[in-house]
Amino acid sequence: MDFVLDNILTIILFFPALAALVLLCLPKDKVRWLRGAALGASLIPFLLSILLWLRFVPGLEGYQFERQYAWYPEIQSTFHIGVDGLSLTMVLLTTLLTPIAILASFSISERVKAYMFLFLLLETGMLGVFLALDLLIFFVFWEIGLVPMYFLINQWGSEKGEREIWKGIKVQSRNYASLKFMIYTMAGSLGLLLAIQLLGVLFGTYDLQSLTSQWTGLDPEAVLLQLPRIALTVSQVKMVAFWAFVIAFAIKVPVWPFHTWLPDAHTEAPTAGSMILAGVLLKLGAYGFLRLVLPLYPQESYRYAGALAFLAVMAIVFGAFASFGQRDFKRLVAYSSVNHMGFVLLGIAAAARAAGTQDAVLAMNGAILQMFNHGLSAAGMFFLVGVIYERTHTRNLDELGGLFPLVPVYGGLLIFTSMASLGLPGLNGFISEFLVVRGAFGVGVNLPWTAMVVYTSIAMIGLLFTGAYILKGIKSVLHGPVNPHWSAPGHAVSEITSREILVMAPLVVLILVIGIYPAWILDIINKAVLTLFA
Amino acid sequence: MHFPFLSVIVFTPLAAGLLILLYRPDQKKAIRYTALAAGLLALALSAWVYFAYDKSAGGYQFLEKYTWMEQLGISLYFGVDGMSVPLVLLTGVVMVTGVMISWGIEDRPREFFAFLFILASGVFGVFASLDLFMLFFFYEIAVFPMYLLIAIWGWIKTREYAAMKLTLYLFVGSVISLIGALAMYWQTGLRTFDMLAISQAQQAGAFDGMVRIFGASVPFQVFWFLPVFMGFAILGGIFPFHNWSPDGHVAAPTAVSMFHAGVLMKLGAFAALRVGIMLLPEGAKFWSPLVMGLALVNIVYGAFIASVQTDFKYVIGFSSVSHMGLVTMGFATLTPDGLLGAGMQMFSHGVMTALFFAAVGMVYDRAHTRDIPSLGGMIKPLPLVGLGVIVGSLVSMGMPGFSGFIAEFPIFRGIWATPRWWMAILAAISIVVTASYVLLVVRKVFFGKMPAELEGHIHPINTLDKIALILLMLLMIGIGVFPSLMVPWIDSGVRQILSLLGGV
Secondary structure, eight states, X not given: OHHHHHTHHHHHHHHHHHHHHHHHTSOTTOHHHHHHHHHHHHHHHHHHHHHHHHHOOTTOSSOEEEEEEEEEGGGTEEEEEEEOHHHHHHHXXXXXXXXXXXXXXXXXXXXXXXXXXXXXXXXXXXXHHHHBOBHHHHHHHHHHTHHHHHHHHHHHSOOOOEEEEETTEEEEHHHHHHHXXXXXXXXXXXXXXHHHHHHHHHHSOOBHHHHHHHHHTSOTTSEEEEOSSOEEXXXXXXXXXXXXXXXXXXXXXXXXXXXXXXXXXXHHSOHHHHHHIIIIIHHHHHHHIIIIIHHHOHHHHHHHHHXXXXXXXXXXXXXXXXXXXXXXXXXXXXXXXXHHHHHHHHHHHHHHHTTTSHHHHHHHHHHHHHHHHHHHHHHHHHHHHHHHHHHHSOOBTTTOOOOTTTSHHHHHHXXXXXXXXXXXXXXXXXXXXXXXXXXHHHHHHHTTOHHHHHHXXXXXXXXXXXXXXXXXXXXXXXXXXXXXXXXXXXXXXXXXXXXXXXXXXXXXXXXXXXXXXXXXXHHHHHHHHHHHHO | OOOOHHHHHHHHHHHHHHHHHHSOTTOHHHHHHHHHHXXXXXXXXXXXHHHHSOTTTOXXXXXXXXXXXXXXXXXXXXXXXXXXXXXXXXXXXXXXXXXXXGGGOOSOHHHHHHHHHHHHHHHHHHHHBOBHHHHHHHHHHHHHHHHHHHHHHSOTTTHHHHHHHXXXXXXXXXXXXXXXXXXXXXXXXXXXOBHHHHHHHHHTTTTOSEEEETTEEEEHHHHHHHHHHHHHHHHTTOTTSOTHHHHHHHHXXXXXXXXXXXXIHHHHHHHIIIIIITTOHHHXXXXXXXXXXXXXXXXXXXXXHHHTOOBHHHHHHHXXXXXXXXXXXXXXXXXXXXXXXXXXXXXXXXXXXXXXXXXXXXXXXXXXXXBGGGOOXXXXXXXXXXXXXXXXXXXXXXXXXXXXXXHHHHHHHHHHTSTTTHHHHHHHHHHHHXXXXXXXXHHHHHSSOOOGGGTTTOOOOOHHHHHHHHHHHHHHHHHHHOGGGTHHHHHHHHHHHHHHHTOO
């Protein structure tokens, strides 16, 4: 037991990858074994995360359960992992959603071995980002996570549809979506890579804590990089590096206008792929903002908080409008992610400008809780979309209709999850969105920062449209006259199965619990925010 | 009794090649098994030397010296340091996998393996040589069989043209370098080709004089560095003398392409390092900006050219030009990181490109076309080949978790540490370009729908092919996850080079 506790993070991090390798040895036609093994393997990190949660001491400065191993000493990079309140929340989200997504994937029957192998590798990739305390290790896991997702979308994504990828060359939509996702994200992380290289060369280390203090401690007017006739000062280089970091993370969150990869990727991905994409991968970007951008670039974050807030509000409003205009149920939910993640960035922007104030703390709490909450509700929504798609083989809102009497339990779950997405008081979404809005508004009024008041107000109007698209979604699918196609014997829509209810159950419970009694998670988040940012 | 590891490694392929020539042409089984045995022996000894090398002591180890021509100061002088021992290992790996891939050659396998092994001996010889004359001698031994191998067993459409172009380019390059080497020989006044002695003489100031040319006075090292370095760098594919390489790659038979891109181009880069940078360090420092600039063109231009190719082998050929540019760039930065990355990239790219060419060869043998638009759906009949190509693609785009990242990252760090830090930003463009073309090519060839003409013609690969692919993949993944499997060796080699550069 001591061994487990001493190395708990390493075990949580690498267990999925090792399980994936073991899975390779199983026969590929024993599908039930593969599914069971993958599910079992993914539950172990989840249980360990709960143990981690219980043993974690909230409010302590610095990181807990730290471990550091030599990895690439010649370039001064060590394998350094550790957890604090912020990353703990994200680790819990990841280890919770992965088994749920694997359970949701039981309906996949083609090449199950390869699918489960990629899924488990993906889990290690995501966890690595949240646990990394070395900038190079962060980058390694950041990029590694792209590869399994590329193949999951490419190979198990929806088979319908064609898109033109390059001058008359047409490929399947899922190929288009996966390539766009990969290239877009990689291009974004190029700036991040260059900036990390620069930091490593300048300070001879990649250790986050050490880098943060040294990087922020540089004299802004000193010359950092020299060209034949131009000398670039520290503040100039920092500005460019700031935007390099921001763009890489903004693409991932995604922040308008870098969001265009998302609707295609989410829509074409298989159900469980979308669950993890929206549930966890988007949070990697937001985590990057919190863990790297704000601590490394406090002055630049302060200066450009307005721009970030503006982009956040655009995401909220345009995401909501775009969602409202969709005819494809899955695409509607995909745009809703843009809409919800906008609140995360709004909270971050508010906190960046007003660092240290009570309002900033509230906004930050809201942002982090929104990351967790959206993970739950987005995973739930995508799963439910997948459920109905498997039965009706269409995501077209015009074709679906009046399904409630046919599938009442499913309908109930869909309404519940939609309400969570909408931010109904009593459910989790309300708590986080309220905190963000309260914090941002407070920042605007108390700082004072009029622009933020305007932004927040517009965001709240955006919330109105969030309600509009959610309700439109529910109406088109569940209410109205029953489309006789779905009740006809032969292709009648069948009720939700117990496996599918089992997938939704943990999400539903958590959504309700956080909505009514958020203290258990908000306390850890709050203490983390106070130690990190106040 | 000190076992002469390096001589055995160097001469085993040659001996095996000559032995194979003694067989009857129809004794194909005997030929193949002899070849495989020789390859495995060379690999086993290379691996032994690799793991027995003392990294903390550094310097040249496993030294063997046999005087050949006393009066001219030529001796058969072998030794490896941290930079060359991974390359010796690489040659062993490529030799074994090359033999495995060529198992099915029906057209005069006797001559094929004989020439291939003469080539291999030449390559081993260059990596292990500490005598300047013998380095050139082995270099020529490595280049000449390329002509025969490509012209006889190559792709019928362009083999003669490509073979001639390649051989002429490389011979001219080596002549240019040889002139520089001879200049060094005379300048030291020691009448020896012993590279360690020449190096010591250089450190003692033998090359600090001036050269008078057209009335101007140019420092000796500055004058001679360019011909010596560029002559060898031509084999390393440096722009604008890279043109022999893509045509050579495409025309050559599979195993020869594996050798060509996997090892031969590293030969050029390595010799440029050994003879150019290590013996003329002041020249290296002077010309660093130019060489970095040329390498930058390699990196970016190579990637763009690769992205518009429609022949699968040309894609890989130009991608090699781009990746070798990274090696040259790493060397040219003259920083610890850059040199480390370049050393790693030589091994990583060598393995990756060997895998790519092996895979292309397997596809071509079955589909009889390399035209990318005509290919598709290969992953179903050839899943392991597809997996190998996927892993190779991830390595080529520098994806973390694979050896490509372990190599590329320090190279970029090295660029940042020079006054030409802005080149890092430009070079990084190639990463995205590489990612896009490699993903598109892999997707088109291996996924999607197989064209009707190819249905039923794609028979699976045999066990030897599988072993070769798996070995190459494991190397790339292993080093990617555990860089400590190779980096400490290269690092000890780098430290030695840095001391020559005066701790730049």
